[in-house]
Amino acid sequence: MSGALWVDASNGAAGDMLLAALLDAGASLDSVRAGLARLDLGLSLDVAEVRRHGFRATHVTVRAPHSHEHRGLRDILTLISPLPDLVRGHASTTFQWLAEAEARVHGTTVDEVHFHEVGALDAIADVVGCALALDDLGLLDAPVRMVSPVAVGSGTVRAAHGRLPVPAPAVAELLAHAKAPLAAHSATMELCTPTGAALLAALATGWGPPPAMTPRAVGVGAGTADPPGHANVVRVLVGTAAATADWSTSELYQIEATVDDLDPRLWPDILDELRAVGAADAWCVPALMRKGRPGQVLTVLVDADRLDLACGVVFTQTTTLGLRVQTVSRRALRRDTVEVTVAGAAVRVKRGHLGDRVVTAQPEYDDALAAALSTGLPIAEVLDQARALSSRTGS
Numbered sequence: 416m417s418g419a420l421w422v423d424a425s426n427g428a429a430g431d432m433l434l435a436a437l438l439d440a441g442a443s444l445d446s447v448r449a450g451l452a453r454l455d456l457g458l459s460l461d462v463a464e465v466r467r468h469g470f471r472a473t474h475v476t477v478r479a480p481h482s483h484e485h486r487g488l489r490d491i492l493t494l495i496s497p498l499p500d501l502v503r504g505h506a507s508t509t510f511q512w513l514a515e516a517e518a519r520v521h522g523t524t525v526d527e528v529h530f531h532e533v534g535a536l537d538a539i540a541d542v543v544g545c546a547l548a549l550d551d552l553g554l555l556d557a558p559v560r561m562v563s564p565v566a567v568g569s570g571t572v573r574a575a576h577g578r579l580p581v582p583a584p585a586v587a588e589l590l591a592h593a594k595a596p597l598a599a600h601s602a603t604m605e606l607c608t609p610t611g612a613a614l615l616a617a618l619a620t621g622w623g624p625p626p627a628m629t630p631r632a633v634g635v636g637a638g639t640a641d642p643p644g645h646a647n648v649v650r651v652l653v654g655t656a657a658a659t660a661d662w663s664t665s666e667l668y669q670i671e672a673t674v675d676d677l678d679p680r681l682w683p684d685i686l687d688e689l690r691a692v693g694a695a696d697a698w699c700v701p702a703l704m705r706k707g708r709p710g711q712v713l714t715v716l717v718d719a720d721r722l723d724l725a726c727g728v729v730f731t732q733t734t735t736l737g738l739r740v741q742t743v744s745r746r747a748l749r750r751d752t753v754e755v756t757v758a759g760a761a762v763r764v765k766r767g768h769l770g771d772r773v774v775t776a777q778p779e780y781d782d783a784l785a786a787a788l789s790t791g792l793p794i795a796e797v798l799d800q801a802r803a804l805s806s807r808t809g810s
Contacts, residue, residue: 430610567586596623700712
């Protein structure tokens with residue numbers, strides 16, 4: 416049985432709050448302190464039990480030498496190089512997410528980003544401390560690490576670039592890039608920090624309610640403030656993942672519209688636009704309408720957070736006046752993509768796994784066509800060779 420984690424970020428998240436929650440759930444404080452000591456940065460942790468909105472929680476204070484140094488991603492990756500491989504890898508991923516978000520916000524490259532708040536020593540302690548705590552709990556390689564919809568708050572916050580709207584630009588970029596659902600919240604304060612958003616994005620294998628699991632510990636991590644309107648905490652559930660089938664099950668929305676007065680040349684572009692806004696799939700089926708008119712039944716499958724976007728595309732790009740929307744259950748195979756070489760040409764192959772078997776393998780047609788044109792082989796032969804070669808490639 417493998418480990419499982421659920422993070423309740425319905426009141427937001429910050430690096431120190433998540434670290435406190437993991438320690439409260441049983442991660443070894445001694446192990447985290449020993450790991451931070453390996454960085455030789457003078458970092459230490461003070462841990463205390465506090466009350467937030469009347470509830471018990473653990474609060475962590477990071478003690479760090481005073482520093483005004485602005486560090487880039489390469490500087491930070493060098494600083495954390497003494498850590499164990501799994502821990503270093505997870506911390507590196509978190510800082511990579513942060514650097515990419517900052518680069519998008521400022522219109523620059525990752526190498527040109529120089530962190531301010533997130534490059535400070537206390538933020539490094541939060542990120543590395545969380546990686547060490549996850550490792551101690553056996554969760555760094557756990558396949559089930561779910562995070563609830565994230566509350567971000569509202570109002571403004573003071574940062575290195577002055578007063579910024581909430582959510583801060585980097586937080587918005589991080590959560591949007593991770594496709595994280597947001598939770599409505601009435602607080603007029605910053606609830607999710609850039610470090611908190613990056614940590615959630617890096618650890619989440621999915622977003623939503625608690626997964627099928629047997630909890631063994633609950634951890635509650637407190638923020639520094641204790642506002643009157645809500646408990647300023649992050650909660651975590653740590654436990655064991657329930658035995659599951661060889662496929663995943665998810666709930667999707669199915670949108671349908673019947674259209675009989677649209678130029679048929681538009682349909683391919685409409686289907687492409689629906690996929691571009693995040694539809695899991697979209698297709699048309701011919702239908703015979705009243706008085707013998709030919710029509711099309713459009714069907715779209717989308718996640719809940721893409722439903723309104725997909726409906727908007729259908730309403731603006733087709734002539735329909737109404738849509739039929741219902742929930743459907745989807746079972747999906749575990750999948751991956753491998754690259755094989757056919758006569759010197761690269762072809763990507765998408766594979767579906769049932770247990771330890773590859774039960775379907777579909778080469779990317781555009782890759783196969785390019786390989787056929789460059790090698791002179793018939794495209795059917797390229798497709799057959801790519802499928803055969805993919806079966807001999809590891810998962």
